[in-house]
Amino acid sequence: MLVQxxxxxxxxxxSVEKVLIAELKEIATKDAYGELLLKLYNFYESIExxxxxxxxxxxxxxxxxxxxxxxxxxxxYSIDYEIKGIHNNFxxxxxxxxxALGVLYVIEGSTLGGKIIANLLKRQLNLxxxxxxxxxxxxxxxxxxxxNNFKQYIATSEEFIDKDEMVLGAKETFEALRIWLLQN
Numbered sequence: 001m002l003v004q005x006x007x008x009x010x011x012x013x014x015s016v017e018k019v020l021i022a023e024l025k026e027i028a029t030k031d032a033y034g035e036l037l038l039k040l041y042n043f044y045e046s047i048e049x050x051x052x053x054x055x056x057x058x059x060x061x062x063x064x065x066x067x068x069x070x071x072x073x074x075x076x077y078s079i080d081y082e083i084k085g086i087h088n089n090f091x092x093x094x095x096x097x098x099x100a101l102g103v104l105y106v107i108e109g110s111t112l113g114g115k116i117i118a119n120l121l122k123r124q125l126n127l128x129x130x131x132x133x134x135x136x137x138x139x140x141x142x143x144x145x146x147x148n149n150f151k152q153y154i155a156t157s158e159e160f161i162d163k164d165e166m167v168l169g170a171k172e173t174f175e176a177l178r179i180w181l182l183q184n
Contacts, residue, residue, distance in 0.1 A: 001158050001166075002151055005105060008167050012174035013106075017113075019181045024117060027124055030132075034081030037135065041072040041083065043180045046091040047103060047173075054100035059157045062149065068107065071135035078132045086184065090176045094169070098162040101154065102169020106177070108150045111143050 027033050048069045055063050076083055094100050118136035121127065130137050139146045154161070 001161070001163055002154055004163065005102070005167055005170060009106075009170045009174060012171045012178075013109075016174045016178040016181070019178050023181060024120060027121065030079045030125060031081070033121065033125060033132075034076060034079050037072055037076050037079075038081065038083065039181060039184050040135070041069065041076065042086040042184065043088050043090070043177060044072065044107070045069050045085070046088050047094065048107075050091040050094045051100050051104055051107075054094055054097055055104060056097075059097065059101070059160060060104070060150070060153045062146075066104070066108065066146075066150075068111075068135060068138050071138050075132055075135050078134075088180070090173075090180075093172060096162075096165060097160065098165035099169035101161060102166040102171075103173045104150070105154075105166070105170045106173040108147060111138050112147055114138060115143055 023036055027036060048067060052063060052067070057063055060066065073083065094103060114136035118130060118133040121133050121136065122130070125132075127133065130140075137143075
């Protein structure tokens with residue numbers, strides 16, 4: 001199922017990645033970095049709480065450890081960037097477990113690239129440590145382990161998952177994020 005999910009979302013993943021990479025390359029100041037963090041914070045803040053209402057520990061035993069919004073908030077505070085909330089209606093699309101797992105697939109997959117982004121931002125902004133890029137380094141050294149655990153949870157729960165709904169959740173999350181980054 002994960003192979004199918006990756007294959008069917010490849011174009012959506014690629015299109016949001018292009019937008020994010022273009023934005024990352026333009027970051028030369030902490031203020032510009034704050035703008036990106038705020039976009040991500042406003043996109044994910046309502047989504048994360050909705051996911052944690054839909055996904056139980058029966059499916060993802062460590063779901064309580066899979067929270068990233070507090071890292072965004074921490075990074076924004078670390079660079080003294082004001083948090084101005086904009087409501088994201090995308091969370092209202094998360095109405096069942098399978099769709100929620102598709103959304104979580106996008107979020108958890110992004111942690112893999114986050115390690116690379118954290119190093120890029122440290123160089124671009126001349127940062128001494130990872131304290132201001134904690135979002136992009138959410139799991140630190142445990143990133144690969146957390147990703148592999150997530151994949152294992154999905155593989156062992158296939159009987160509870162509507163594959164088409166999970167793929168739809170992932171596709172729509174990638175697309176919503178792409179649009180959000182371009183418009184906000």
